[in-house]
Amino acid sequence: MTAELIRLVGVGRTFRSGDIEVRALRDADLEVRRGEYLSIVGPSGSGKSTLLNIIALLDRHTAGTYRFEGTDVTELSEGARTGLRAHRIGFVFQSFHLLAHRTVTENVIMSMLYNSVPRRERRARAMAALDRVGLDHRAGFRPGRLSGGERQRVAIARAIATRPAILICDEPTGNLDSASTESVLELFDDLRSDGLTLLVVTHDDAVSTRAERIVRMHDGRLSEPVAV
């Protein structure tokens, strides 16, 4: 197993709408190593989300090559990409995306439905993940009764329960107040020290400075300042 987890070379994404072409991402080169805590920052419309969707295998790039754990995913079938998402990638969204009618535990278990975790192991792994984010006492609650910070931590528990290779977070603190933001960022630090690879997309400099490496985006281009 090499240290390299993700490698983008000259990756671009062009959106077409009739005759109009929008180049949301141009010529992006990026390497993410295992265990790294990487932050991508930039203003709205800079192409952060486009880049994140491509890295997360939710979208296909239109130029360049993308290797995930040494495999070129450019020409991978939709089914294989879905399989990769199920087994190797964890997601945290700005808007949590918890199912309101299910309990916290059921929400966490949902991430294990699609990746062959044996049925009898799921509950134990969900409880372990909830324990890891400090919410095991909320296991039977519905998301509506939790605070924003707690909801996001449930979403993180859902993401890490599948033991992914990388946790991809899209504006994870965008809907949170400062206290909740801090609790989530501390959790990221803890997960980082456990050895989890973290990729956090944000427009908030206070969030990005917690990462050990920051990549800036502007007008669809990546620029990597000297690591802090």
Next chain:
Amino acid sequence: MAVGRLRARLRVRDLLAEALAGLFTRPGRSLLTALGAVLGIASLVATLGIAETAGAQIVTAFDELAATSVVVTNDRGFFGTSQAQVALPWDSEERVSRLNGVVAAGTMAEVPLGGRLTSAVPVNDPLGLTEFQMPMIAASPGLYAAARGQLSTGRWFDHGHSERADRVVVLGTGVAQRLNVTRVDQQPVVFVGDASFTVLGILEDVQRQPELLNALIIPEGTAREMYGLESPTTVQIDTEIGAASLISAQAPIAVSPDDPDAVQVQAPLEPDEVRAGVEEDVNALFLILGGVSLLVGAIGIANVTLVSVLERIGEIGLRRALGAGRRHIAYQFLLESTGVGLFGGVIGASAGVLVVVTVSALRTWTPVMDPRIALAAPFLGALVGLLAGLYPALRASRMAPVDSLRAGATG
């Protein structure tokens, strides 16, 4: 790790659990959605059940009376005057009774009274009306059984009375009332013109040839001697069940061997034809109705499932991000709509059976229903749900995960 091995998969059991959870998180909506299927299936089941019940009911009624009744007359009919009327032989009763399948047979004919009046007392009473114009029918002894008559008192005449031309009479219940005759134990006498007749009995009811109830009934031999009756006009035959069509072919030959076509035969329809006719009539109309309501139900399910898909875009995006393939999403929504249809089918089948039983109870019918209909109905409901869910499921599975996640940014 080989990427090819990392397939997204979903166990059938998990899929079922997710679909069920989808239904039960909004039980109210699921119930309302199923209502369309309930109504459609219920009307289909009720239609088929009632058609079958009514068909069986009509056949039962025919079995009891009409299906065992054959009537032969020498009536030439409304237009059949070109040919001479044949005279039925006096021994028609005996000839027909010899046929295999005949339970009872009897002959009858109206006796022309030539204006003679009937009275129960031989004196003129200036204060009241005591003389009536009443029809007289000459009957053979066997007619009583063949018409399934019932005497309230007394007896029916026999062959002896007829051969001796005894002046005896059996009064139809209507005649007995008007003549004020209620008992026969003191041998009351009625007068027809100047002739007196001893009353043998009072006929209370018949199931065939109801004109007997309003007539003076005398033996054939008596009518022949006293009024010159030339021949019986009608042969009433009571057959065994299932023998009617055979007897209706043989009886004309028996009573009129030299010209069987000269007599008229009234025979019942075949039971199968009756049943098929009734079921076809009822089915054709109501099956269309049931089909239409089922279609409306299907459109309802499709609509609500589509709305549900649009509402749950965020969930779809999340599931795709978590590794659900397109087909997993499609299966889930298909299963949900199929579940709604199945549920609607179960409730609808029960409601339909209930309707059949209720209608039967109100009409005092025997509910008749092919159990396969009730058993197949839930599956028809599931099929409707499955078909209704096809388009919404396809829509759901075609959504790009990126768009779904963005569009469904709630909760």
